Amino acid sequence: MQSAARRKSSVDLSLLWKVFGGILFAYLFLGFMLLPCLSTLTSIFTTKDAAGHTDPLAVVRFFFAGNMPTFVINSLKLAVCLVITVNVVGISIVLLTEYFDIKGAKILRLGYMTTLIYSGVALVTGYQFLYDGNGMLTQWLVKMFPMMNKQWFSGFRAVLFTMTFACTSNHALFLRNAIRGIDYNTVEAARNLGAKPFKVLWKVVMPTLLPTLFSLTVMTFITGLCAMSAPTLLGYNSINPEIVRLAGSSVADEAFPQARAALLSIILALFTIVLLTTLNHYERKGHYLSVSKTKAKLVKQKIQNPVWNVIAHIYAYVLFIIYMTPVVMIVLFAFQNWPAVRAKSLNVGDWTLINFFGTQDYSYTTSRGKQKLRQGVISGVFSNSDTVGGIRLSFVLSALAAALACVIVVVAVNYIFKHRNKKRAAIVEACLLFPWLLPTILICYSFRTFFNGEVWYVLGKNMYYRENVRFLIVMAYTVVKLPFALRMVKAAFYAIDDELEDAARNLGASSLVTFLRVKLPIVLPSVLAVFALNFNALFTEYDMSATFHSSYGKSYAMVIQSMTAEEGRDGYNMNGSGRRCASTVFIMLVSGLILYLVYGVGARDLGERLERRKKWKRRWARLTGKKAASA
Amino acid sequence: MADMRVKEPKGVELRHISKIYKDPKTGKDFYAVHDVDLTIVPGSFVTLLGPSGCGKTTTLRMIAGFESPDEGDIFLGGESINALTPNKRDTAMVFQSYALFPHYNVFDNVAYGLRLRKVPKDEIQRRVKEILALVELSGMEQRMTNQLSGGQQQRVALARALVVEPGVLLFDEPLSNLDAKLRVQMRTEIRRIQQALGITAIYVTHDQSEAMSISDNIILMKGGVIAQMGTPTEIYYHPNSEFVADFIGECNFLKGPISAASVGEAAVNIVGVDVPVATDKSVKVGDPGEIVVRPEAIAIADEGMLPCKVELSCFMGSYQNYHVRVGDTLVKITDNCPINKKIFAVGDDAYISFDKVCAHLL
Secondary structure, X not given: OHHHHHHHHHHHXXXXXXXXXXXXXXXXXXXXXXXXXXHHHHHHHOOEOOOOOEOOOHHHHHHHHOOHHHHHHHHHHHHHHHHHHHHHHHHHHHHHHHHEOOOOXXXXXXXXXHHHOOOHHHHHHHHHHHHOOOOHHHHHHHHHOOOOOOOOOOHHHXXXXXXXXXXXXXXXXXXXXXXXXXXXXXXXXXXXXXXXXXXXXXXXXHHHHHHHHHHHHHHHHHHHHOOOHHHHHHOOOOHHHHHHHHHOOOOOOOOOHHHHHHHHHHHHHHHHHHHHHHHHHHHHOOOOOOOOOOOOOOOOEOOOOHHHHHHHHHHHHHHHHHXXXXXXXXXXXXXXXXXXXXHOOOOHHHEOOOOOOOEEEEEEEOOOOOEEEEEEEEEOOOOOHHHHHHHHHHHHHHHHHHHHHHHHHHHHXXXXXXXXXXXXXXHHHHHHHHHHHOOHHHHHHHHHHHOOOOEHHHOOEOOOOOOHHHHHHHHHHHHHHHHHHHHHHHHHHHOOOHHHHHHHHHOOOOHHHHHHHHHHHHHHHHHHHHHHHHHHHHHOOOHHHHHOOOOOOXXXXXXXXXXXXXXXXXXXXXXXXXXXXXXXXHHHHHHHHHHHHHXXXXXXXXXXHHHHHHHHHHHHHHHHHHHHHHO | OHHHOOOOOOOEEEEEEEEEEEOOOOOXXXXXXXXXXXXXXXXOEEEEEOOOOOOXXXXXXXXXXXXXXXXXXXXXXXXXXXXXXXXXXXEEEEOOOOOOOOOOEHHHHHHHHHHHOOOOHHHHXXXXXXXXXXXXXXXXXXXXXXXXXXXXHHHHHHHHHHHOOOOXXXXXXOOOOOOHHHHHHHHHHHXXXXXXXXXXXXXXXXXXXXXXXXXXXXXXXXOOEEEXXXXXXXXXXXXXXXXXXXXOOOOEEEEEEEEEEEOOEEEEEEOOEEEEEEOOOOOOOOOEEEEEEOHXXXXXXXXXXXXXXXXXXXXXXXXEEEEEEEOXXXXXXXXXXXXXXXXXXXXXXXXXXXXXXXXXXX
8 A cells, every 4th residue: 555655656756747847848948949039030020110000021121122132142152152162171181181191191180170179259360360461471471472462351351261261170070080981992992993093082082972071061051151250350241240230229220120130030040941951851861881891991092193292292281381370370479478469570588478367567658748557457368357257257158058958958868768759759859959940140139139128937037138148148058059969968878778777777776766877877978078069169159149248248259359459559458469369378278178078088988998097096006106115 | 505595486477468569660559469378486487489579578578567568467476566667576687788887897787776775785795795606706896897708797787687686587688699609608507596596587588499498488479479388398399380390499390181090199191101190189080180290300211101302411410411302391300320320312212200209290
């Protein structure tokens, strides 16, 4: 009787948990994904004209009458050009380091992969610092080519140049893996049948890379279409910066600003949906997988023609210089004092750590000839209150969002796997993938406008008001990172043997205990990796930060952007560029550490980790033993 | 060793249990297990045997609680366990993949069930030590599971199941991941430990030799229903259907009309020869008859019962393998220890014969 009652109560409790979980999930999905985005969609058609009447087509008419198509065309132009340039550079760097026998390939690879840790707003501002009219590299180039336009680095050209080198990281990761997966016997077979080296590359190697290249092309196109930081900072009129500008505008300044922003974000969403659907359809056709059971490792191909070999080497090292110079320069300038950075000249005598730590006073002469002193205005990244505030805010918000995304996804994936092949599992998965279909800017814009008023289901508060915006940023960060987290965590759950769960249950563990003590520890390394990667991406994230930018939501990326303002006038924004370079070094260190932990330490299997642990223990014992002996 | 076990083994009863699944292709319901009714006595070793898809694993999983029967009741030690979740049932299972927790070492894997049962720490230490000694893994407590060989992993899985002293021990094809030699060694070990502890064991396999060597009783299943139950000897020598006869070892089927019938004996006319055969069935003259006879029960010589033509003659070391044609029927013969016997070549005419008690009328 007692056990029956206990069983009944445990059944009731589990039902209660399920109902609570279901309601919470529905609340989060409807409240923080569907409703804000639907509100943006409907806002286009509920715009009121000057007379106060609702005119569903007013915005559309205005769109074609005004300069709005220019933004769309500009974005499309950037996306198309970017697809070409990124593929040319991306394919080259992979072939040069993985397929052809180029001397110093390991060093070249390191150089080409620097964009993995040097990216986003840090990269854009860094390029701007080095390539603008007074930039050190532009000045070098002008010296070498006197006919060259000193102001070449602006607008479309600057955006395309910067993004081309910033967007090859995916090629460096995915195309590299694809080329490494090629069975070398197929290359040998083609050669054996009489094919020339170029023919082998073109007819045997490249076709097997096509599916990966197609995916990369689509992703690059979407990146170009949704570009934000480069167009904003380098001055190019594309869709995203315009949406952010319109979102902050009012009807007093221009016609239908909010509705136009909504329309632009919907256009972006439509493009994204079409492209991702195409990609999905293409991916379903499957990749070319080698059927070989004794796959041979790819052997690097020597370029037999000496002329082509020299050209390939020159091309490889020119690319290396383009990739590495900004990184090296930014690191060097991070350790230069303010006058040297301002003059954009490197001087061994001007080494300093002031861009990182400590403060210095600044004295200057006013226009009336008076001498003035401003105390502590030259400050390091970790001494400047604005910068530290930005770092702290970004750190907390990114960590919270990354953790929240992991928790939601782990619980959801556990549910999906428990109820696989059932409709409810498919619905949960679709809900979590929903943000993948929408451009980030649409989600952020929707959040900003929808929650900029009293919303009943968030306790009737205005979430865009004062400190509340931080909650909004966390939610937006979380929503945007859900699809990535889902795909990664789902892959980790696939690795769990079904029988492990059965074994735990059979030995007496409840569902909750099985989840916490068996499944979670197994997927934990992957979950931590997802957390780290999401944190890394969010820490210096620009697009969302720019949309939610306010004095209460000034993230690290926005602080870095503010450092690009004019320096030195009346002691304002002193050593901004130096601090920016130091910030970049700091970001590179953080990203490098995270990537090392995820792909370096995390990629080791359990046996390898245990071996290393043993080795360290032995070393430690030897060390302490020696110490004890010497003592 | 035997005094390790303090709990009484439990019997299992399945009363008309059925499990219905939906066919993913047609969308129609079908019986994975249909009206299975059986009793397993406490302390016995019973094997569920059958080809893939016959419902043996589903039956085992219903006993463990991973599947719930759509019809019928399951009793463990006389108590209905239908409503109990897997963690509340007094069973422990050894899985095909071993299902060892990769983040725990050997000790923690084995102690897992005891910890969940809130057994005091010192008792956990003692019991884990004892059980590891029983499965011959003493001294490997701190090893991670990926540092063990397949056989050792199998022993850890067995120890983990045994240490919680379950009423019934369940095995789901536990040896299928081992090589042939280790499989033979491990099945002897499993039987030794089961007998030493006197525990009730239900074992699922599709390997008939494994089932024969290890079991007190075999339950042969086909298409979700029980085809035959009995001791290994009963099933081998007295199969009740062509399927059972064919599934358990190699078999020859000689068909013809019944030519004579009396109590305990009958004769079947094969290619014009009346072949006597023992039977406990009541048959009538003129009925269709089918004799089942094992290859090793047939002798081949220059004279005998039925004329035949040799189609294959192959030396296999310990025996000579023959395929001979009797009328239209191909008959396989295992002629043991052929060194002192005449070896027939392909194309030779010969005779086959067998003792009537070694044959069985279906």
